Amino acid sequence: MSMLAARFALPKRQAFKLAVHSAFFVILTALLLSHGIEPYSTSAPSGSLWRQLFFALAKMIWWFSGATMLVSSIRLFVIFERRPREAKLIQDMLAGIIYVGAILSVISYIFGVPVGTLIATSGAFAIILGLALQSSLSDVFSGIALNLGRPYSVGDWIMLENGTQGRVVETNWRATHLLNAANDLVVIPNNLLAKSQLVNLNNPDESHGITMPIRLIPTRSPGAIEQLLETVLLASNRIMHSPAPMVTITGLDGDVIEADLSFRIKDVSQSSTAKNEIYDLIYRHAHAAGISLALRCNPPSETLVRPENPIDAVKESSAILLKAMQLFCTLTEAERETLMLSIQQNTYPRGSEILAQGERSSALMIVAKGVVAIRRRYDGTEIELNRLSPGDFFGERGVLMGAEEPGRAVSLTQLVVYRVSSDCFSEIMQKRPALADEIGQILAERLEKEKRLVGVGDETSSHPNSLADRIRYLFHLPHTVSPQRSSGR
Known part of the structure; x- marks a missing residue:
């Protein structure tokens, strides 16, 4: 009854459990001794069979009550601070030993069976049982070792x-x-x-280190390759920048330069996402720098042909960028040619502010080479919204939506930017007004991606239809019903 009262009335208060068990044990001891019954004695009381059974049951309750009191004291006093799993394991083991001792005492003092003889005669049975349960017992003791070692x-x-x-x-x-x-x-x-x-992978902290081997054609010096790969790591939004990632050149011959990129991520579950981003950045930055990825077996005569005329080089590079950019993926060849004719190349030193927060850009900025950080002052602190690499763009809010920039654009490296004026966009959209819906859908996906990346949005709506309406209003385009809208009715 004491066990039932303590379990249901006081399930969370070990001190009261111990008090209840102790009180019951003391009262039961006093009652048995007052009637001349010694629970720790093997002598049986005289009288009828029912009297003998009653006193045997009382002595049995006394032994288990004492065991319960000891177990309650262990639950209360055997505590390892900051190591609850080890404490629970030790408590369970001690409780098991106490209850086994109580059972052996009942067998010895109530039933009069010699415990030593019982243990000796059960040795053969224990050996057979141990062999039969060898695998399970091995798992149990291994579990005890793992819980105590806490790896x-x-x-x-x-x-x-x-x-x-x-x-x-x-x-x-x-x-x-x-x-x-x-x-x-x-x-x-x-x-x-x-x-x-x-x-x-979560100790000593949640961060996880990754090393990625990279192979490039040695069209540049190892120092230039190292600088390129450092720029790749600097441009990443997924990896940790403290501690600083490292680039190690591991091999060099006439056909290939081998390097290892070492960096850390916040959690091992982000491993695939971080690797995918790094591979994408390596491709874009290497292409912008005129460096090709190495094949498994590169022909010795493989060389990279680059235009000698700077104007032709800019035109070729801009054409490749425009074809690869999602923003211009729906343009025709003639429309891309119109854009390329209006492109202007600008260079900025490291640390330059290209656009200020709240500024309305008059041109779309396409990153041709280098890394740009978009930083926003928010609640008295400056947070980084995104890092842009070759093929990314910024300033689209001012050109396509007439909105202000959500943050300032700062160059983290030597930067080359292609500028596309709003007049050029106006000329193209006047010929094809439906382009507003296509660009609105792409901009909506970009805004949602930025919000998911940092968890902070701005007042600009990210709904495709709303963005398309703003583009039409800004460029004075007629309102047309897109297939996407008509299907939603």
Whole structure:
């Protein structure tokens, strides 16, 4: 009854549980002794069979009540600060020992069976049972060792030597459960886990290091290649910039320069996203710098042909950029040619402010070479909205929507920018007003991506129809019904 009262009335207060169990044990001891019954004695009381059964039951309750009182004291006093899992394990082991002792005492003092003889005669049975349960017992003791050693905790991402990896979602006496990248549950027996070499990707902190090998054709010096790859790491929005990422040249011959990019990410789950971004940035920055990626076997005579005339070089580079940009993917060849004729090239030194926050740009800025950071002052602090690389653009709010810039544009490296004036856009859109809907859809996707990236938006609406209406109003275009709008009716 004491156990029931303590469990249901006071489930969260160990001190009161101990008090209830102690009071019950003391009262029961007093009652038994006052009637001449010694629970720790093997002597049986005289009288009828029912009297003997009653006193045997009372002595049995006394032994288990004492065991319960000791277990309650262990739950109260055996505590490891900041290590609750180890404390729970030690408490369970001590409680098991106490209850086993209580059972043996009942067998010895109530039933009169010699415990030593019982243990000796059950040795053969224990050996047979141990052999039969060898695998399960190995998992149990391995689970105890893993809990005491604490190489990982629930929520950590671990990787085994055989390549299995995942986030720990549950660990028990029998096995450890991992949730892998494919969202599948992997159950690993503790015996195998204890023998395996594992790497905890969340310790000593949540950040995770990545090394990516890169191969480039040696059309430039190793120093220029190193500077290019440092620019790639500087342009990334997904990796951590503190501690600073590193570029290490690992090999050089007549056909290839090999380098390792080493950087850290905030969480191992962002590994694929960060790698995809780095590969994209390497392609864009290498192309802008006139450096080609190396093949597995490069022909020795492979060279890169570049136009000698600077004007032709600008024209060729701008044509390639316009074809690759999503903003201009719906333009015809004639419309792209009109844009290329109006393009102006500008260069800026590192640290220059190209556009100020709140400024309305009169031209679309296309990054041809280098890195641009868009920084916004928000609630008294400056946050970084985005980092732009070759093929990215900024200033589109002023040109296409008549809106102010959400942040200032600052060059992080030596910068080359192609400017496309608003007059050129006006000439193209007057000939094809439906282009406003296509550009509005692309700008809406860009605005949503920026909001997801930093979690901070601005007052500019990101709905495609709203953006298309602003473009029409700015360029005085007739209002047409796009297929997207008509399908929504």
